[in-house]
Amino acid sequence: MGSKKYKDKPCAYCALELSSTADHVFCREFFPVGFREGLPKAPACKRCNERKSALESYLTTILPFGSSHPAALSGQMEKVARRLAKQPSTKQRIDREAEVVWVETPQGIIVPTVGLPLDPDKVVEYFDLTVRGLVWHEWAAVVPDDYAVEVFTLAPEAFEAFSATILSLGKSTKVRRSFAKGALQYVAARAPKDPAFSTWHITLYEGLGLANAEHSEGRLQVVVVCGPAEIREVLQRLRDGDA
Numbered sequence: 001m002g003s004k005k006y007k008d009k010p011c012a013y014c015a016l017e018l019s020s021t022a023d024h025v026f027c028r029e030f031f032p033v034g035f036r037e038g039l040p041k042a043p044a045c046k047r048c049n050e051r052k053s054a055l056e057s058y059l060t061t062i063l064p065f066g067s068s069h070p071a072a073l074s075g076q077m078e079k080v081a082r083r084l085a086k087q088p089s090t091k092q093r094i095d096r097e098a099e100v101v102w103v104e105t106p107q108g109i110i111v112p113t114v115g116l117p118l119d120p121d122k123v124v125e126y127f128d129l130t131v132r133g134l135v136w137h138e139w140a141a142v143v144p145d146d147y148a149v150e151v152f153t154l155a156p157e158a159f160e161a162f163s164a165t166i167l168s169l170g171k172s173t174k175v176r177r178s179f180a181k182g183a184l185q186y187v188a189a190r191a192p193k194d195p196a197f198s199t200w201h202i203t204l205y206e207g208l209g210l211a212n213a214e215h216s217e218g219r220l221q222v223v224v225v226c227g228p229a230e231i232r233e234v235l236q237r238l239r240d241g242d243a
Contacts, residue, residue, distance in 0.1 A: 005043075012042035012136035013052065013129050015145040019043030025133035026184055027056045030063070030204070035071045035180040042133035055126045058119070069205040071183030123222075127151040131200055131224045138175055138188065139195035147196060148232045150225045159221045163201065182206065197227040 006022035013023075023044035028036045044052070128149045135143050143149065154162055174189045183205055191197035202222045225231060 006041065007043065009043040010142045011045035011048050012133050012142055013044055013048035015132075015142045017045035017047065020046050021049055023049050023052065023133065025130050025137060026179075026204070027053070027060065029056065029060045031071045031180045031183055035183055039179055039184075040134060040137040042136040044133075048129070052126070052129050055122055055129070058122055059126060063204065069183055071180050071205060124151045127202065127222055127224055130202070131198075131226055134186065134188070134200070135196055135198060135226065139190065141195040143196045143226060146229055147226060148229050150232065152223060154221045154223055159201075159223070162223055191227075194227075198225075200224040200226070 007019055009019045011017045011019050021044055022041045025040040025042050028039060031039075128151055131149055131151075132143045135141050173192055173195075174187070176185075176187045178185045184203075185206075186200055186202045188198055188200045190199075200223065202224065204222075
């Protein structure tokens with residue numbers, strides 16, 4: 001597990017406590033056994049590891065329903081059924097609110113998938129944590145606890161503008177990664193002198209159709225901006241304008 005690399009380091013998620021374990025930034029349960037090699041890891045303290053595990057228990061139950069990607073379907077549905085049996089309120093909400101969403105595959109084919117009711121606060125909290133872990137994974141840097149981490153989704157046309165401007169900054173420090181046979185991908189750009197000051201586009205299962213997403217007619221585009229607290233006001237104006 002490379003314990004010396006991950007133990008007794010500043011926790012990648014809170015930047016306040018010392019780590020006690022190596023944590024998979026995206027937990028292995030998102031993916032079947034054959035898809036798990038090389039998943040990013042980061043040092044985590046006990047409190048953050050438990051907090052993140054609770055979010056993952058919920059999201060690994062919900063998210064595989066929203067994709068036709070092999071990592072979402074292969075060997076996952078039986079596990080999801082077992083998780084749902086332990087979460088009756090989640091199952092009841094799915095039965096009540098799930099709907100069909102038509103999405104475009106990478107090959108340009110329009111196919112139906114399941115749009116799911118999803119707690120947006122849990123999604124925001126989870127991607128806040130995962131970006132902090134990815135900053136450590138990519139650049140061995142810890143996001144300061146007073147930095148803003150803003151998570152939001154964009155419609156396709158708005159994402160194009162984001163990609164052409166914010167995500168294209170810092171080309172010399174831009175990274176593009178693919179894990180789990182393409183089931184987890186991200187593109188990130190960072191400030192040259194501050195790796196924690198960064199922008200991210202993260203795709204899980206090649207995009208998801210989510211009934212509660214603001215833009216449910218297309219693929220869910222998760223973008224994250226991480227940086228000094230003063231960026232919050234700028235990003236809020238961007239978010240309000242997009243809304």
